[in-house]
Amino acid sequence: MRGARIEVTGIVQGVGFRPFVYRLAKKTGITGYVKNMGNSVEILAVGGGEEINDFLAGLERDAPPLARIDNVSVQPTDEKDLQAFKIVESSSAGGSGSVLPPDVCICETCLAEINDPSNPRYGYPFTVCVDCGARYTIIETVPYDRVNTSMTDFPMCSECKREYEDPVDRRFHAEPTCCPACGPSYHLYYGSKLVDVINPVEAAVGKLDEGRIVAVMGVGGTHLASALDDTVVQRLRRRFNRPEKPFAIMVRGLEAASKFASLSEIEKRLLTSLRRPIVAVQKKSVAPELVAPGLDNIGIMLPYTALHHMMFNYTDADGFVMTSANLPGEPMFTEAEEVVASSFSDYCLVHNRQILNRVDDSVIRVVGDRPAFIRRSRGYVPEPIQLEKESGEVVLGLGAELNVTGCLLKGDRAFLTQYIGDTTKLRTLEFLESAVNRLLKLTGTKSVDRIVIDMHPGYATRALGRKLADRFGTPLSEVQHHYAHASSLMAENRLDEVVCLSLDGAGYGLDGSVWGGEVICVDEGGMTRSASLEPQPMPGGDLAAVYPARMLAGILHSHYSEEELKSVLARHRGDAFRDGELDLVLKQLRSGFNTPFTSSTGRVLDAAAALLGVCWERTYEGEPAMKLEALADKGKPVFELPIRFSKHQGREIFETGKMLKESVEFLESDCKKADIAASIQNTLARGLAILAVKCGRQNRVKAIGVSGGVAYNNAIVTEIERHVKSEGFEFYTQTQAPPGDGGISLGQVWHTIKKGR
Ligand SMILES: [Zn+2]
Ligand SMILES: [Zn+2]
Structure with missing residues (x-):
């Protein structure tokens, strides 16, 4: 072989791949060229057979840290010797699918530069190189060249250009290369007034230390920052209208993180990874209570941009609150004007580089020693999830309603969009559309x-679905919510058969009722709902999800006379109902008016949270169940609660009403609430596990898994896993896509191609 035409796909753009290929060619004595092809990298390698083999071996072995090679195809050619090896201009011809890397944290070398007073980039918050920094957030289109990024607004100075063009420099073809002389910059505003300071970052940190609230524009959006002090956090909560929602904190480093939380090895690894997610970890009592009121865990992240590291250079504080700045339910602010115009903060630290792709911080919780994405966003998107088989069809899934993501299935890869959010808000729905278009x-x-x-x-995502179906002239398919959860679990675990416990708050069922505690069996015959939790009345419909005591009254209604129920509720939850509300609820329960039924797991946990007095009103998604979990964490599952099954409409159901009634008895005899909470979670988990095992045996399916929002509950998942494994089954969870509704879009596309086969 005199020459080879090589096509490399994977994450090979924006990771210093071409400079790497250039250096490798020099080292191995190869001539030819390397070229970005929009969706892949093309290499012409000319040399002796041995040189070419060395070159090919080095290509996979020594690839840069951010690169991910999915495929290398090699075609022999008869090109003659080309004298030199060159990096040639990009071509926009469509190849078969390279992808951009995600945004990752600043590298050690760049960090040393910003801390070195003799370096031109000393204290420069946009310092990056080919191994680090912004990628997805600044790109408009492929190929990944500076003109296609928001860095195109900042022509390089001669010194940056020299680095950019020098093949041995680590900024060689690093597209976001810039310096204080030519790059973007930060400005500090007080209200709408520009504050005239030499160092806006230092000034902003000074304001944080004084107890002021500062909006900080970053790489993929904007944070609201404050000192870690309950008085300041309380003020932030009032200004921001977030009475209870947990805020994330950013801390100086691992040592500071360990002050506020107990960290396992895997949590430490996640915190310090290049992707720098927020990790929800076990809170210590010294952590300010108001950061995550009533919860046993706290979201922590480490600094990931040059700006963040600089912030910690200017303060002695261990950390700051850093929570996404957005209007309720709407996407995070990405434009300096809207940040300055909002009244959430006293000061605004904003920059003048466009954020082309909004990307929230990713959030991960370790459940049963495995990471579970609560949000898969910055640091992970747009990296695809690799599937087992090629799909002949290109399929686009649009998710459900809350915590939405979109998913594009192409070939054997599933590309999830970043976290989008609550699509009942128009601006969030528009964000979904633009994120899908960008993908x-x-x-x-x-x-x-x-x-x-x-x-x-x-769901508003349906309307977007119709719009896109019109645009592409393609059919529109529907997938049931809990089938999609099961499919999402199967897709990333490459399973053909599974019994999936799809456990969450609510999803529209095949029979039109509200599902959420489902045993979904998938075998050769297709998908079926083989068992579920007992359908329970939701007096007032959606109101029962907002006020958990309504759910409690609903579940207990058929187990007591109304007089008894009233006195039970008065004894324990007299304050949970407003004047006359309980009578109205009882009337609804008697007549069935506006009282749909639900087999939801979330609603049972809500009712338990109300019974044990940890939550009267849900102010954010999942709040009652999260507070129940925090209470249960302080107790032990010492009480024997009944696990009874019966038949309902041809399927087996777990009678959660009997379980909850027995919990009332323990409460009446003054047992420890934390122990009751732990016992309820444990009993629910065991009942569900028993149903899953039974279903697996009947249908000869060896794999059992958990998906849905309840998959973030460590106690429940761990108990299901223990039971399932003790019965000889394999156990699966989701570690690549969110098990919550952020993973629905993956399940939707996967379910569709599976069915088509
Ligand atoms: Zn760097
Ligand atoms: Zn420069």
Whole structure:
């Protein structure tokens, strides 16, 4: 072989891949060129057979840290010797699918530069190189060249250009290369007034130390920052209208993190990884209570940009509150004007580089020693999830309603969008549309064969689905919510058969009722709902999800006379109902008016939270169940609660009403609430595990898994896992896509191609 034409796909753009290839070619004595092809990298390698073999071996072995090589195809050619090896201009011709890397944290070398007073980039918050920094957040389209990023607004100075063009420099073809002389900069505002200071970052940190609230624009959006002090956090909560929602904190380093939380090895690894997610970890009592009121865990992250490291250079504080700045339910602010115009903060530290792709911080919780994404966003997106088989069709899934992501299935890869959020808000729905469009663009996708949506007739994502189906002239399919959870679990674990416990708050069922505690069996015959939790009345419909005591009254209603129920509720939860509300609730329960039924796991946990007095009103998604979990964490599952099953409409159900009634008895005899909470979680887990095992045996399916929002509950998942494994089954969870509704879009696309086969 005199020469080889090589196509490399994977994450090979924006990771210093071409400079790496250049250096490798020099080292191995190869001539030719390397070229970005939009969706892949093309290399022409000319040399002796041995040189070419060395070159090919080095290509995979020594690839840069951010690169991920999925495929290398080699075609022999007869090109003659080309004298030199060159990096040639990009071509926008569509290849078969390279992707951009995600945004990662600043590297050690750049960090040393910003801390070195003799370096031109000393104290420069946008310092990056080919191994680190912003990528996805600044790109408009492929190929990944400076003109296609928001750095195009900042022409390089001669010194930056020299580094950028020098093949041995670590900024060689690093597209976001810039310096204080030519790059973007930060400005500090007080209200709408520009504050005239030499060092706006230092000044902003000074304000934080004084107890002021500062909006800090970063790489993928904006944070609201404050000191870690309950008085200041309380003020932030009032200004921001977030009475209870947990805030994340950013701390100086691992040592500071260990002051506020107990960290396991895997949690430490996640915190310090290049991707720098927020990790929800076990809170210590010294952590300010108001950062995560009533919860046993706290979201912590480490600094990830030059700016963050500089902030800690200017203070002695161990950390700051750093929570996404957005209007309730709406996407995070990405424009300096809207940050300055909002009244959440006293000061605003904003920059003048466009954020082209909004990316929230990723959030991970370790459940049963495995990471579970609460949000998969910065640091992970747009990296695809690798599937087992190629799909002939290009399929786009649009998720459900809350915690939405979109998912593009192309070939054997599933590209999830970043975390989008609550699509009941128009601006969030628009964000979903733009994120999907960006994904189509970055993957060079011009046509889509099918669009998939949730079955719920009221979800706004349906309207977007219809719009996209019209645009592409493609059919629109529906996938049931809990089937999508099961499919999402199967997709990333490469399973053909599974019994999936799809456990969450609510999803529209095949029968039109509200599901959420489902045993979904998937075998050769397809998917079926083989068992579930007992359907329970929700007096007032959605109100029962907002006020958990309504759910409690609903579940207990058939187990007591109304007089008894009233006195039980008065004894324990007299303060949970407003005047006359309980009578109205009882009337609804008697007549069935506006009282749909639900087999939801979340609603049972809500009712338990109300019974044990940890939550009267849900102010954010999952709040009652999270507070119940925090209470249960302080107790032990010492009480024997009944696990009874019966038949309902042909399937087996777990009678949660009997379980909850027995909990009332323990409460009446003054048992420790934390122990009751732990016993309820444990009993629920065991009952569900028993149903899953029974279903697995009947259908000869060896794999059992858990998906849905309840998959973030460590106690429940651990107990299910213990039981399932003790019965000889394999156990699966989701570690690549969120088990919550952020993973629904993956399940939707996977379910669709599976069914088509
Ligand atoms: Zn760097
Ligand atoms: Zn410069």
